[in-house]
Amino acid sequence: MPGNNLRLGAGPPAGAGGGYAGFGAPGGSKAAAAPAPGATEEGQPWVEKYRPERVEEVCHQGEVVEALKSAVQGKDLPHLLFYGPPGTGKTTTALAITRQLFGPELKKQRVLELNASDERGIQVVREKIKSFASLAVGHGVSGYPCPPFKVIILDESDFMTKDAQNALRRIIEQYSKTTRFVFCCNYITRIIEPLTSRCAKFRFKPVVLESLTERIQHICDREGLTLEGGAMAALARVANGDMRRAITLLQSAARFNSNVLDVEALYEAAGVVPDTEIESLLQVCMKSGFSDVERRVKEMIYDSFPLSQILLQFQEAVVGAEGVEDLVKAEICQKFAEVDKRISDGANEELQLLDAVGFAHQAFAKARG
């Protein structure tokens, strides 16, 4: 993956600092394009609508919030690096900090937000980021702490090229008097060491069941939704610690159905394969001949269940299957891992699923003797 990233920044290698003067690039213009604050419009995605506006409201990241408390009161702010799985509140926290520091108006001048949808090769670092960083800070507005520095948020920064990251090293130090950087990323390993060592690192944990439930319940109350039966548990199972996924799922399920949601509606929205399908696949695998397996696999592909999902759930089923030796299960799991890799490389769905299920079929048959 990281090798891939190099393609974008086809520019010359990073010169260290370099003696070049002002490229007069448009500095603050991008800042205005930050997500529309607080506008409660009908069509707005709930993830935006219910995005916490204050750092304290970010749920389940207690330690991070605690550590940032003094910072948002206007005391000094280090460079920050937020990392963790998707949907845990990294971008939210970054945006909340700037909001609390500068307020909605001044934020437009003081904050530059760049993410993977913007071109972020080395050229952009040299021009846009550098020129924004070198701007002097103006006066603050009343009602907010307005510390004398600007903030540059680099969202999804693990998708920046290595060259671009290298070019940032010196810029960070050079302008540290007037500029703070906030990096958000999923994989800290993709950020080069010199950058991580310049930042205070915060790890965002996957959101646990209780916090998720609390937040979802809050949204349900506001939107007039009722979750029936085990729907909340189902939602938590599907979301797997990703708050954004939970909220989006909730919204799409709600849009698609009435205001009362049951387990089925949520599973349908999430593209989860019904347990009965998986069970029947397992039965076919354990008891019938190969041609039945072939037919079953075809059916599943035609019913357009997402392959990765089938594999995930089928693996669960195999591991939980009774009367099968551990060694056999382990072999099958290994095969599944291989197939999963192939799928993510973009291989043909039908062949790969047939390969995986066929292997399981063979292994079961062998175990039976």
Add this chain to the structure above:
Amino acid sequence: MSLWVDKHRPRSLDKLVVHSRQAKQLKKLVSAGDCPHLLFYGPSGAGKKTLCLATLRELFGPGAEKLKTEQKTWQIQLPTRKIEVELATVSSNYHLELSPSEAGRRDVHVVQEVIKEMAKTKSSNAMFQEQSNMFGAAKGQQGSQEKKKGEAPKSVKCTYKVLLINEVDRLTSHAQHALRRTMEKYSKQCRLVMTCTNLSKVIDPVQSRCVCVRVKAPKQGEMKSLVAQVAEKERLTLPETLAERIAEGSNRSMRRALLMLETCKINRYPFEENQEIQLPEWELFIKEIAQSILKEQTPKSLFQVREMLYKLLVNCVPADLIFAKLAQELMCKLDDELKYEIVKMAATFEHRLRLGTKPIIHLEAFVAKFMSSYKEWSIRIFG
């Protein structure tokens, strides 16, 4: 004269027969004049595009059907150089359809620049759009009888454009990542409606920003009745058994079934019960290849097969399809014991093909490998 596939495509959500449940849900979804980002996924010929277009019509009224096909060229200024990207687009007043995957490795620029540009500029068009919207809707109401009252005021509400992106799963992961923020940022002015066959290839962040709609391929029974319906509309008498056979041979793809029906009609009408259904030529050809592989397993035969494979590739049959079909053809003539082997081989080589660049090498490797294990097996069994 258009093909029956296009001619008999259901135009509105109410008329959909197969996916009536999804259609009802979609109707409810857009009834408020609002539409989240949508992602339709399902095998080819399942009805993704039909659902898409019907949804658009539900949103914007018949105006969304006045289409204009264009070959557009975009000039994109990169930091180091300037590139030109040319794409075929289909657009109406309310939506624009394109397949960024056509741009190959440049798709990331298409996503970053073109889509962003579209999404940005359309907001200023909102006024104009509203006017033309009203105009279009009013005109539509006079013109077509299908249109029900009360639909017109709905469509006026939409101040956004819809961008229809085909084959998102074929975008590079880079381009998909570039999509994610675009979707959030410009969601006010622009909604994305996307289709893909393979959901696993769409990255999670994009999936989580959409309402994903699973489009199942029609069941065999449904397929049969649909084929019969089309035949009725064309005023043809279609024998029951022929309809059944078409449904069977269609691989549950609506498009394929209707094309088959149309070819049957051209070949012979009035229909006969045991009339031969012509398969697509490439499939017959693969059958032939499978036969010659099974007949003789020698370097000479391998050489012949290679030529045949080349012919297929030259005619733009996707290599992964060749793999799937060839494996299937070989499998149906073999022992169970060998079937595992074939599937394993086909899966492995098909994966390598995906990573590599020259399809012929991997296809040939598969054939060679198969020949050797088949030979080994037959020597072991028959001595």
